């Protein structure tokens with residue numbers, strides 16, 4: 001199982017609570033002066049950004065400016081790269097997820113992630129894919145609780161109507177777009193407080209992309225969302241606020257401008273933002 005598979009819960013007791021509890025309260029995520037290195041090479045310089053509770057924040061910018069690296073600092077995945085290091089703080093409702101008192105598994109469970117390429121367990125049934133995070137830890141939930149959780153999460157993922165009559169079919173038999181929605185449902189089964197999405201539609205056709213975008217609006221009622229996207233129209237369609245990253249001439253990436261998405265697309269304050277959102281570079 002690779003690091004992109006699932007956030008693992010720590011104990012059966014934790015999972016018992018998660019499977020039966022109401023959705024966690026919406027949380028605000030705040031990065032403060034986050035800098036990142038790979039070896040000696042600094043790739044992000046003192047990035048600060050507030051990602052408000054229940055809102056969708058889009059991270060945009062040209063290739064290599066550090067969007068994915070920044071995203072991976074938000075749930076402590078950056079540190080999985082052996083040569084990676086980091087400075088700064090990431091606060092989840094005021095608590096620094098890098099504080100020594102916060103367990104890494106807790107941080108990754110609170111802050112889930114959906115990747116560019118859908119990664120369901122192909123031979124596992126649709127239902128078991130959704131429950132995978134619970135199963136990995138030996139969680140005991142009643143049949144009814146499991147069924148309720150599966151239905152709720154597949155509805156959140158916008159997949160329920162398409163699969164409700166074949167929940168025991170293998171996840172690998174779904175289309176790419178359906179697989180990505182299954183991965184979203186699987187992430188939501190752990191009841192994260194924030195969901196990070198790294199170009200979740202880049203491997204999908206336009207129809208599947210639109211379905212996922214609709215799904216995101218429903219998801220934002222239960223979880224704070226941060227999405228990396230190269231698609232300006234997508235950022236404009238789905239996000240409440242946008243941050244524009246740039247790394248010019250081998251300097252580390254910074255946020256050039258951020259704010260309300262509509263304002264940023266219609267009336268960017270920085271000429272570099274204007275050039276980027278109007279497709280003049282990147």
Ligand SMILES: Nc1ncnc2c1ncn2[C@@H]1O[C@H](COP(=O)(O)OP(=O)(O)OP(=O)(O)O)[C@@H](O)[C@H]1O
Nearest residue numbers: 038043061062063064065066067068069070081230
């Ligand atoms: N594992 C790694 N080891 C070394 N350098 C890395 C690693 N991952 C990323 N980088 C470097 O960090 C910088 C930022 O990369 P990152 O993937 O965060 O950019 P990005 O804006 O997400 O790019 P893209 O839009 O192409 O995905 C790049 O210069 C990249 O080469």
